[in-house]
Amino acid sequence: MSHTDPATNAPALLKVTGLQKSFGDHQVLKSIDLQIGKGQVLALIGPSGSGKTTVLRCLNGLEIPDGGEVAFSDGPAVVFAPKTTQKQAQVLRTRSAMVFQNYNLFPHMTVLENVIEGPIQVQRRKRSEAVADAEALLARVGLGQKRDQYPHQLSGGQQQRVGIVRALALKPSLLLFDEPTSALDPELVGDVLKVIKELADEGWTMVLVTHELAFAREVADEVVFMDQGVVIERGHPDVVLRAPQNERTQQFVHRLLNPF
Structure with a gap:
């Protein structure tokens, strides 16, 4: 594996090679290659159905690719084949944590219980340690007073911040964000983006699927544009988002920046 990400010259944390995934007769991912430097932010953009979320789910072991390899610099590495099992894929979750579009909080658990569930049940950490970390x-995200409330008592923005805290509590090497603001009212988006920006500034390694192009330009070290299961264009945000070279990328960026 390469020791650095060629796009950023940062030490490589993750290398994805030849990732393929089909659902029935529909091939969603057609040999995706990605490399993410330690402490870097990679933004995945593209139209709905382009395969962005499927990439994240494969990196987190939620989906089993049909082929390809996902390798962390400090292990694990998983080479996917038709007989790869869910257990083999789930080893990737020891290094990554996912923040979902629709929060995915357990409705019957309090905020605190949602956050400590993973550290205690999956990582077998002491409850006292997990609670202290969660609090x-x-x-840190302004929700200390909400620890004993239930998800339905929170706004969408507050629920998503709990989702981010739940991911952070696992102490992952890689944070995965799947359209973290798309389910929010516009006035609540800023609070969530502020937390993500702070994490980026602190050096967390992240893959971010987003339609917030201005935000991607601000936080990402590299932007990857996907369409129909392939990478169409990749590069520095100022290039891909301000002066894209590929005609399909140009169309997509122009449409998002000029919706009317």
């Missing part, structure tokens, strides 16, 4: 993280 510190909740306070």
